[in-house]
Amino acid sequence: MRRTAFKSGGAGFRRRAAPASHAAHELAREQRLEARAMVEARPRAATVALIDQHQVVPAPKTVAQRNPRLRALAKGQQCLLLVPGICTNDTTTVVCCHSNLSIHGKGERRKADDHYSAWGCAACHSWLDQGPAPAARKEAAFMAAHLRQVLAWRALAYAPNIDARDRAAVLWALGLLNATPIFF
Numbered sequence: 001m002r003r004t005a006f007k008s009g010g011a012g013f014r015r016r017a018a019p020a021s022h023a024a025h026e027l028a029r030e031q032r033l034e035a036r037a038m039v040e041a042r043p044r045a046a047t048v049a050l051i052d053q054h055q056v057v058p059a060p061k062t063v064a065q066r067n068p069r070l071r072a073l074a075k076g077q078q079c080l081l082l083v084p085g086i087c088t089n090d091t092t093t094v095v096c097c098h099s100n101l102s103i104h105g106k107g108e109r110r111k112a113d114d115h116y117s118a119w120g121c122a123a124c125h126s127w128l129d130q131g132p133a134p135a136a137r138k139e140a141a142f143m144a145a146h147l148r149q150v151l152a153w154r155a156l157a158y159a160p161n162i163d164a165r166d167r168a169a170v171l172w173a174l175g176l177l178n179a180t181p182i183f184f
Contacts, residue, residue, distance in 0.1 A: 062105065065113035065176060069169035071096040073156070074119045080148040081124035083141055086131075093122035099142055100128065115173040118145035119152070150179050157181035 074096040079087055081097060097120035100106055104116035120128065128138055153170045156162055158181060162170075174181055 064105070064110065065115060067114045067169050067172055069165055070114050070173055071117070073166055073169065077119045077152075079121040079124055080118045080152065081120035081128065081141060081145040083124045083127050086123050086127045088121050088123045090121050090123075094119050095122070095125060097125045097128055097142075097145075099146070101139060101142070113176070115176045116146065118142065118149040120145065150174070150177060154179065154181050 074094050076091055077094050078091060079089055079094055081087065096114070096117045098104075098106070098114070099112040099116040101112065101116075104112040106112040127133065128142060131138070153174055156170045157167060157174060159167075171181065
């Protein structure tokens with residue numbers, strides 16, 4: 001038996017029943033618009049700062065710190081997240097994994113800044129962003145990986161075979177983190 005999206009015996013695309021009157025339809029429409037306006041007028045806690053009890057003003061947004069060269073450095077590197085039982089150590093899938101912590105600039109519809117990232121394989125990155133583990137475990141795994149990331153950036157800062165633009169990107173990240181590079 002072939003199944004379709006419509007119930008058997010149904011009339012397919014049928015118009016909704018017309019409201020009892022035009023006035024009732026207009027009243028329902030007005031109520032929906034008022035409810036939507038009330039929701040949109042409510043200030044969001046993360047986007048407002050209270051000056052005093054009578055005035056609410058928008059909180060200034062921070063400028064996102066982005067560096068494409070720093071993100072591109074992840075390609076072909078070793079995974080630094082190293083989640084036990086998850087990590088594949090596949091260097092072909094390593095990408096720059098951003099922090100999911102609000103203290104690192106992560107917010108609603110905003111990624112954390114690029115200097116709060118660590119190299120991670122696709123499996124570890126998926127676990128970090130969508131995995132079922134508790135938030136505290138994910139935070140601990142990311143912070144350990146970020147420490148390894150800073151050490152990797154320190155090693156790259158003055159490596160003899162690194163491109164000057166990549167070196168500048170690494171020094172940019174270390175400067176924002178107040179993590180001085182290691183001189184050899």
